[in-house]
Amino acid sequence: MLRVPTTVDVFNAIAERRRRAIVEWLAWQEPMAAGVLVVALGLPQPAVSKHLGVLRKVGVVAVIEQGNCPVYNPEAETLKPVHDWAKGFEELWGHQLDRIKERAEQRAHAETESPTSLEPRKGQA
Amino acid sequence: MLRVPTTVDVFNAIAERRRRAIVEWLAWQEPMAAGVLVVALGLPQPAVSKHLGVLRKVGVVAVIEQGNCPVYNPEAETLKPVHDWAKGFEELWGHQLDRIKERAEQRAHAETESPTSLEPRKGQA
DNA sequence: CCATTGTATTCCCGTAAGGGAATATGTCAA
DNA sequence: TTGACATATTCCCTTACGGGAATACAATGG
Numbered sequence: 001m002l003r004v005p006t007t008v009d010v011f012n013a014i015a016e017r018r019r020r021a022i023v024e025w026l027a028w029q030e031p032m033a034a035g036v037l038v039v040a041l042g043l044p045q046p047a048v049s050k051h052l053g054v055l056r057k058v059g060v061v062a063v064i065e066q067g068n069c070p071v072y073n074p075e076a077e078t079l080k081p082v083h084d085w086a087k088g089f090e091e092l093w094g095h096q097l098d099r100i101k102e103r104a105e106q107r108a109h110a111e112t113e114s115p116t117s118l119e120p121r122k123g124q125a
Numbered sequence: 126m127l128r129v130p131t132t133v134d135v136f137n138a139i140a141e142r143r144r145r146a147i148v149e150w151l152a153w154q155e156p157m158a159a160g161v162l163v164v165a166l167g168l169p170q171p172a173v174s175k176h177l178g179v180l181r182k183v184g185v186v187a188v189i190e191q192g193n194c195p196v197y198n199p200e201a202e203t204l205k206p207v208h209d210w211a212k213g214f215e216e217l218w219g220h221q222l223d224r225i226k227e228r229a230e231q232r233a234h235a236e237t238e239s240p241t242s243l244e245p246r247k248g249q250a
Numbered sequence: 251c252c253a254t255t256g257t258a259t260t261c262c263c264g265t266a267a268g269g270g271a272a273t274a275t276g277t278c279a280a
Numbered sequence: 281t282t283g284a285c286a287t288a289t290t291c292c293c294t295t296a297c298g299g300g301a302a303t304a305c306a307a308t309g310g
Contacts, residue, residue: 003141015140016128027214049258068307076217083211089152092201174288193277193286
């Protein structure tokens with residue numbers, strides 16, 4: 001089981017700088033033709049088309065077919081899992097650092113260093 | 126310029142399921158030896174070691190040297206950029222959808238479909 | 251119908267990266 | 281010091297993936 005392909009896993013899809021840039025552009029100026037992105041990002045046209053293909057398959061971007069010049073739309077809901085996952089560690093970089101460390105240690109002691117389940121109970125799996 | 130290596134770009138580092146799982150475990154039960162993760166995740170020991178190496182290099186994880194049995198710690202601040210980036214699109218999956226679409230269209234009209242800068246002004250670049 | 255334009259696709263190549271097995275390293279115990 | 285244990289590293293192999301060039305495809309305008 002290798003890495004989940006970019007066209008399936010959102011985390012993997014946005015692991016590419018240019019794709020993140022594309023999403024940013026689309027989010028900034030809503031519906032946009034591929035050609036605009038080509039000019040804007042200064043990338044070769046096939047590259048943009050491929051990246052858009054990945055983003056489309058993974059659901060980060062939706063395409064509105066308009067004849068010769070299809071227009072791309074951000075589907076940001078797909079990015080929510082990323083946000084939620086990272087947000088799950090918010091308390092770790094915030095001020096409540098000590099609080100959660102205490103909790104963690106309490107749990108650790110309670111279980112005597114041998115977890116019974118193979119899944120973290122905290123969630124955000 | 127290919128994809129930024131996993132040991133440099135956080136987005137790419139967490140694009141791997143197992144690494145996310147490792148981070149989750151560490152966040153759940155604070156300091157933890159590599160061996161515990163091996164048992165917990167059911168992965169071969171070298172795999173866990175390698176993944177921890179990546180996470181360490183990218184800064185998502187810190188290691189506390191303890192002789193034979195070094196202990197790993199989550200360094201969640203490194204994940205904040207991911208959170209922030211995704212959060213930048215929060216308004217797109219929320220209720221303010223129409224609001225931002227209006228704004229975007231206004232800008233689009235104001236600039237007559239030809240962006241002058243090569244960077245999105247919205248930020249989160 | 252044909253030419254033009256914009257976009258998607260294909261082919262080939264190079265490389266990063268993960269898996270598995272074996273091995274090295276390093277630490278603690280006796 | 282030697283042996284046992286835990287972790288890190290190396291080697292080889294396979295594959296996903298991005299780049300570049302060329303091409304195919306679709307739609308529109310003449």
